[in-house]
Amino acid sequence: MAALTLPGRRTTRGAPTRAEFRVGGWARSIVLLCTAMYFLVPVVASARYALEGAHGTYTLAAVTALFHDPVLLQSLLTSVEISLGAAGITLVLLTPTSVWVNLRMPRLRRAMESLTLLPLVVPVVVVVLGIYGAFPTAVVASPVLLALEYVVLAMPYSYRAIDGGVQALDLHTLVDAGRSLGASWPETFRRVLVPNLRTSLLSAAFITIAYSLGEFAMANLLSFTTFPTELFQIGTEQVDEATAVSVFALVLTFAVLLGLSLLGGRRRAGGLRRGATLSVGGGDGIAAEVDAVLGHVDPGVPGIVHETREVP
Amino acid sequence: MATASGVLEAGSARPVGGGVPPRAGVRVELDQCERRFGEVAALDGFSLAIEPGELVALLGPSGCGKTTALRALAGLEQLDSGEVRIGGSDVTAVPPNRRGLGMVFQAYSLFPNMTALENVGFGLRLRKLVASERRRRAHDLLDLVGLGAQSGRFPHELSGGQQQRVALARALAVEPRVLLLDEPLSALDAKVRAQLRDEIRRIQLEMGITTLFVTHDQEEALSMADRVGVMASGRLQQVGSPDEVYERPVNAFVAEFVGSVSRVPATVGAGATVEVLGRSVPLPAGQAAFAPGSRVDVLLRPESFAVHADRDGLGLVVRRAFLGPVMHAVVALPGPVEIVATLPSSAAGEVVVGSAVRVEATGSPLFVTEPRPEAR
Numbered sequence: 001m002a003a004l005t006l007p008g009r010r011t012t013r014g015a016p017t018r019a020e021f022r023v024g025g026w027a028r029s030i031v032l033l034c035t036a037m038y039f040l041v042p043v044v045a046s047a048r049y050a051l052e053g054a055h056g057t058y059t060l061a062a063v064t065a066l067f068h069d070p071v072l073l074q075s076l077l078t079s080v081e082i083s084l085g086a087a088g089i090t091l092v093l094l095t096p097t098s099v100w101v102n103l104r105m106p107r108l109r110r111a112m113e114s115l116t117l118l119p120l121v122v123p124v125v126v127v128v129l130g131i132y133g134a135f136p137t138a139v140v141a142s143p144v145l146l147a148l149e150y151v152v153l154a155m156p157y158s159y160r161a162i163d164g165g166v167q168a169l170d171l172h173t174l175v176d177a178g179r180s181l182g183a184s185w186p187e188t189f190r191r192v193l194v195p196n197l198r199t200s201l202l203s204a205a206f207i208t209i210a211y212s213l214g215e216f217a218m219a220n221l222l223s224f225t226t227f228p229t230e231l232f233q234i235g236t237e238q239v240d241e242a243t244a245v246s247v248f249a250l251v252l253t254f255a256v257l258l259g260l261s262l263l264g265g266r267r268r269a270g271g272l273r274r275g276a277t278l279s280v281g282g283g284d285g286i287a288a289e290v291d292a293v294l295g296h297v298d299p300g301v302p303g304i305v306h307e308t309r310e311v312p
Numbered sequence: 313m314a315t316a317s318g319v320l321e322a323g324s325a326r327p328v329g330g331g332v333p334p335r336a337g338v339r340v341e342l343d344q345c346e347r348r349f350g351e352v353a354a355l356d357g358f359s360l361a362i363e364p365g366e367l368v369a370l371l372g373p374s375g376c377g378k379t380t381a382l383r384a385l386a387g388l389e390q391l392d393s394g395e396v397r398i399g400g401s402d403v404t405a406v407p408p409n410r411r412g413l414g415m416v417f418q419a420y421s422l423f424p425n426m427t428a429l430e431n432v433g434f435g436l437r438l439r440k441l442v443a444s445e446r447r448r449r450a451h452d453l454l455d456l457v458g459l460g461a462q463s464g465r466f467p468h469e470l471s472g473g474q475q476q477r478v479a480l481a482r483a484l485a486v487e488p489r490v491l492l493l494d495e496p497l498s499a500l501d502a503k504v505r506a507q508l509r510d511e512i513r514r515i516q517l518e519m520g521i522t523t524l525f526v527t528h529d530q531e532e533a534l535s536m537a538d539r540v541g542v543m544a545s546g547r548l549q550q551v552g553s554p555d556e557v558y559e560r561p562v563n564a565f566v567a568e569f570v571g572s573v574s575r576v577p578a579t580v581g582a583g584a585t586v587e588v589l590g591r592s593v594p595l596p597a598g599q600a601a602f603a604p605g606s607r608v609d610v611l612l613r614p615e616s617f618a619v620h621a622d623r624d625g626l627g628l629v630v631r632r633a634f635l636g637p638v639m640h641a642v643v644a645l646p647g648p649v650e651i652v653a654t655l656p657s658s659a660a661g662e663v664v665v666g667s668a669v670r671v672e673a674t675g676s677p678l679f680v681t682e683p684r685p686e687a688r
């Protein structure tokens with residue numbers, strides 16, 4: 001409560017007064033309102049723009065048109081495939097890595113954290129140039145490569161989600177218990193660790209999916225026709241249609257994430273140990289997901305358009 | 313007290329649940345085991361043999377390597393050298409999941425995503441037992457540890473003691489050849505601990521399962537075990553029945569670690585005697601190697617002292633503890649030496665804190681050893 005009161009209004013006596021609490025309440029409402037506006041205004045404006053017909057009427061023409069565009073639907077399918085692939089690879093690669101580091105090489109934990117942050121530091125253009133240099137053209141054209149790239153680009157978020165969950169487990173004890181009861185390594189991993197990492201793994205998967213669905217720069221530079229690049233293409237000709245699609249995508253993704261958060265919350269309350277910090281991994285993960293979504297799907301049209309204009 | 317009666321009643325106590333047949337234990341041997349962690353030798357030539365169906369308690373100070381020894385037996389810790397044999401066959405290279413052991417850990421180790429019943433059934437599921445049989449066996453074992461009514465609870469809905477009971481049931485469910493317990497009671501409060509201790513012993517006797525029990529609580533070790541192994545810095549110092557270890561320690565460490573002793577300077581006399589606090593008492597059997605006239609330290613149990621109120625005595629009563637039929641008095645003597653003596657409660661009127669007393673040695677010392685290099 002006190003944290004929300006403005007520092008200048010603090011009485012010298014220390015304890016916050018009634019008035020301060022009221023000011024705190026107001027301040028909170030204003031902050032919440034501003035934050036909501038920051039996210040909602042562009043969405044509402046986009047939605048209005050997309051639905052507006054001639055002479056101030058509203059029409060769903062732009063929305064229905066998009067379902068009759070085979071190229072757009074194909075690009076959506078491609079994006080979904082790539083993002084699911086990226087999420088799958090992320091889980092298969094990063095979960096054992098995090099478990100292994102925490103179990104056998106805890107001293108490398110810090111180093112791993114730094115390492116997984118690197119994709120945030122290296123600009124996409126640099127990565128793309130590296131890819132062109134390192135791989136033959138046939139490989140560069142394969143969507144598998146794009147999926148692998150997304151695994152790397154989303155890693156700062158996905159590794160954190162997984163690692164948070166792994167660190168919250170009493171890893172040594174669970175593994176020893178599993179092993180002593182007759183479980184082989186793969187069985188221990190599958191039957192003991194994975195079920196207890198469920199929330200974190202879902203978070204990591206969704207971060208990766210959200211990131212991959214909205215990523216534009218890399219796909220565009222590598223000449224893939226994904227949902228965002230196609231959206232951009234359409235946007236150059238039919239702006240209202242492109243806007244309608246991006247709003248539609250945003251709302252859909254947001255609904256899915258919200259559903260996941262609720263699901264994760266219920267799971268936690270039900271099966272898992274009270275006081276276990278599984279929620280730390282899960283909670284952070286969801287926050288990061290929302291970041292990823294808002295940072296990548298939402299600017300699908302306006303944000304990325306600017307970015308690409310600067311790239312010759 | 314509760315311990316003794318619990319053990320005595322074991323034979324007539326609740327019968328083992330239906331699907332759990334009594335098992336003949338196997339012999340277990342750890343032979344010349346070595347394990348180093350950097351500079352620390354956690355196991356330093358550690359050897360121990362456990363007879364079929366026997367419960368051996370491994371006792372020792374913190375960090376002496378008890379957990380490492382247990383984990384080496386379980387296969388959870390690799391040995392640098394040495395051999396582990398279970399039922400006569402060398403299992404040193406066998407991974408933990410194929411050693412057929414049951415283990416209960418010091419930390420709460422139930423799988424948080426599973427109910428008590430699912431936890432107990434875990435090992436059976438790995439062994440591909442059909443679901444109905446698995447549930448029946450798991451229920452039997454939960455009944456055995458007195459938690460039949462809590463089978464649907466998740467670990468976070470159980471108390472610490474209940475969690476450890478479930479962990480015990482889970483370890484027993486796979487019908488292990490050997491049961492390993494690593495301070496399973498140390499996180500519990502005294503009452504639950506005593507209760508669960510009796511219960512573990514009862515079940516162990518009923519099933520006849522070879523058991524290694526690690527603890528640093530000597531009362532726990534002495535009251536539960538068939539034999540007690542005392543460990544220090546990676547080595548087994550002595551292994552024997554509780555009374556053997558208590559009455560006939562093989563070295564000063566064991567004497568001082570098990571039970572209460574006081575260390576008093578003394579001089580070896582002629583004819584296998586030793587001069588202690590102005591009295592000549594016989595040297596303990598097998599300790600006649602000291603030359604007459606040599607200065608030694610003797611270790612005496614509290615009951616080997618007589619304390620008399622005496623205005624001219626050299627002792628001063630520092631503390632007193634009343635224990636019902638007897639009392640303990642801590643007496644400071646010149647030297648300076650501090651001793652703990654047991655005396656009848658009837659002396660409580662005279663031997664009070666601050667009073668001068670005369671102390672005599674009345675019995676043979678427990679152990680005679682070289683004097684400590686530095687005077688205390």
Ligand SMILES: Nc1ncnc2c1ncn2[C@@H]1O[C@H](COP(=O)(O)OP(=O)(O)OP(=O)(O)O)[C@@H](O)[C@H]1O
Nearest residue numbers: 349352353354373374375376377378379380381528
């Ligand atoms: N994984 C490890 N890495 C480094 N050192 C270790 C490791 N495990 C044990 N040790 C060291 O080995 C020694 C023996 O440890 P161990 O856990 O066997 O002791 P313990 O007798 O079980 O002690 P406690 O009663 O405190 O549980 C200790 O000095 C400990 O610091």
Ligand SMILES: [Mg+2]
Nearest residue numbers: 378379380494
């Ligand atoms: Mg230990």
